[in-house]
Amino acid sequence: MNDQRVLVVDDFPEIVVRLERLLLAQGYRVETAATGREALRKLDDGFQGVVLLDLGLPDFEGLDLLDQMVRSRDSEAIQVIILTGFNDTQNAAEAVKHGAFDYIPKTPGMDDRVFVSVQRAFESIVLKKKVRNLTDELESRRMFSDIVAQSDPMLDVFEQLKNVVQSRVTVLIHGESGTGKELVARAIHNHGPRSRKPFVAINCAAIPEQLLESELFGHEKGAFTSAVSRKVGLFEQADGGTVFLDEIGEMNQALQAKILRFLQEREFQRVGGTDVMRVDVRILSATHRDLSEEVAAGRFRQDLYYRLAVFQVTLPPLRERRGDTRLLVQHFLNNFAREEQREVPAMSEQALRVLENYSFPGNVRELQNIVSHAAIVCTGDAITVKDLPKSVVDTVQRAPTPRAAPADFIRALDQTIVHPEDIPPIELVEAELIRRAIELHDGNITLAGERLGLSRATVYRRVEKLGIKKG
Structure with a gap:
């Protein structure tokens, strides 16, 4: 039946x-x-x-x-x-x-x-x-068409983000430096109901603490020595639209309290002013830090964290986006040719393989710089390994070959899995392997990840997704 x-x-x-x-x-x-x-x-x-x-x-x-x-x-x-x-x-x-x-x-x-x-x-x-299903997939791809990706981890991200594009909720975007957090924030804004209103972004780590409040909320004339006239802050500029607070984990606690007040009351005061200003903005934020750890350490307000993290999404590092490197290389070569208004040679297979085996600590931003460097120095018909930065090539050549699975482990599998019905779900095997690795490293996620060949952020994501108990 x-x-x-x-x-x-x-x-x-x-x-x-x-x-x-x-x-x-x-x-x-x-x-x-x-x-x-x-x-x-x-x-x-x-x-x-x-x-x-x-x-x-x-x-x-x-x-x-x-x-x-x-x-x-x-x-x-x-x-x-x-x-x-x-x-x-x-x-x-x-x-x-x-x-x-x-x-x-x-x-x-x-x-x-x-x-x-x-x-x-x-x-x-x-x-x-x-x-x-096809319509949903095409809509998802169209919605995030500005983001060059086809790997499963990124398609998973797109699928998650579809749920919040039309919403008003705050979104906290996690990811290493260079993973494209602002690009994702712009996509959320551009395909949501606020798309015709301003999108204003600010990097909280790039502006001195004493000036950041003025940039966000504005100031009145005479508020401080260099305040020779009134300034409208980014929150007012973005009225009706979206404010993107990049690297919000770097914000001091005094300013965190004012951001919290805005999220609760939807109002603020300019620096040096007494008038209460009300604006309608959606707040998206991003960080490369683990804010839950920052809260535990007392460096980030727990109440603000809960307000910002109504919906959370983690962008995978480029080294985990299998298949995206080649797409991005071609995308950056096309952009370089358009900006420089000249033809740019294609990248050779050998050079592509080097990049696919590189770990990209700087992620997509680093890849863009590598491609631009290679396109500038290339004098032949194709970009070859010699056109890549020497540091990249040396890193790949020095990298150890992947460890083979221990022979005893393989034998144990062969002895345990005798019939097709003995094969367990892959999620169960992955969860048990990660749990055991964390246990053997006394709860140290970083060391467990290194042994498993995973980044610390990836281990945290898998722990949450698979419901693994850490001790």
Whole structure:
């Protein structure tokens, strides 16, 4: 018996028994209902599949039940086939207009028609789901088309971000330096309801502490020695739009308190001013630090952390984005050619392989600089290894070859997994391996990650995703 479900809705027991026998013989899982209300309860309980529906039920008139099934349920997971009287073609045609997949007259020879129609209805459900999945994927790709990526980790990020693009909630973006945090923040803004309003970004680590408050909230004339006139801050400039606070983990606690007040009250005062200003902005923030550790260490306010991190997303480092390096290389070469207004040679396979084996501590930003360097120094028909920075080539050549799995471990696997049903889910194996590595390193995530060949941030993500208990 397969997992495809058919619901037979008819108040004539003879018809129900006949259809049930027919469908069970074809391997379908069959449920029955004698009234419209009973059928709707089954749909409310999560039924998905094909419904064989008689229009002449005692508790519903005409097409009312069909309308409720088609319009108020998951139409992509349900198809309704109408069972009609032999001469009831008018109602049958009307039912199709109301969303029925097919109609079948109740005749002595209807079994073959039922079999074929049910089969086609399930094919239609599968097709509609595929179309929906493809549409969602294309929309996701279009939404973040400015971000060059095709790797699974980045597609996972895009999938997560789809949930917050149309929202007002704060988003905290984690990621190493150079992973594209501002690019992601811009994408959230550009495809959300505030896209026609300003997007204002500020790097909290790049501005002296004593000036950062003035940059954010503005100041009045005479507020301090160099304040020769009133200045409108970034929050006012972004009214109706989005403020992106990059490297918010570097902000001092005094200013953290003022950001918290704004998030709570949606109001602030300019430096040196007494007027209360109110603006409507969405706050997106980013950091390369683990803010939960900063909170534990007393360097970051816990209440502000909770306000900023309503939704959190972590951008993977470039070394974990398998397959994206080549895409990015071509993207940066195209940009370089356009900016320099000259042809740029392609990169050789050997040079690409060097870059694919490089760890990119500076992530995408470092790759962009490497590509620009190579394009400038290249004098041949293709960018070769000799055109890459020597430090990059030397690092790759010095890197140790990946460790092979210990022989005892392989033998243990061979002895444990004897039959196909012995193979455990990969998530279970990964979770146990990470848990054991953390345990053997006395809870030190960094050392456990090095042994596993994973970054510290990746280990934290896997621990959270897989529900691993650290001790």
